[in-house]
Amino acid sequence: MSLSTSTLERLPKIQKGLITGLNREEIGKQCNVTEKTIDRDITRWVDSGLFEVWLKEEWMRHHIKVSKKHPIEAYRQLTKLLGQTLTHRMELKEEIKEIKLVWIRDEPNPTNKIPTT
Numbered sequence: 001m002s003l004s005t006s007t008l009e010r011l012p013k014i015q016k017g018l019i020t021g022l023n024r025e026e027i028g029k030q031c032n033v034t035e036k037t038i039d040r041d042i043t044r045w046v047d048s049g050l051f052e053v054w055l056k057e058e059w060m061r062h063h064i065k066v067s068k069k070h071p072i073e074a075y076r077q078l079t080k081l082l083g084q085t086l087t088h089r090m091e092l093k094e095e096i097k098e099i100k101l102v103w104i105r106d107e108p109n110p111t112n113k114i115p116t117t
Contacts, residue, residue: 007041
């Protein structure tokens with residue numbers, strides 16, 4: 001999904017607003033649009049995959065600043081985040097397996113044989 005020209009024009013203000021902790025209504029006021037427009041922009045941004053790229057870049061920028069001041073704490077936080085990410089991925093894989101298993105069980109099986117995947 002590509003972003004519209006108007007969304008791309010608002011994106012720098014949306015990014016700055018998110019970094020500074022503004023909510024959608026406040027960002028909308030800065031962009032002279034409604035909260036719903038900002039919500040749609042953010043949804044499209046997330047769906048495009050570009051939000052995740054931006055988030056990772058922002059996180060790395062912040063991590064570099066923190067690691068210069070407090071390298072041990074930065075390492076601990078990075079390790080914690082990595083552990084959470086791996087755990088989340090493992091949970092998602094398990095959910096997908098369960099969904100597939102339920103789907104296979106719900107399919108008609110005229111031979112009454114258990115399908116193997």
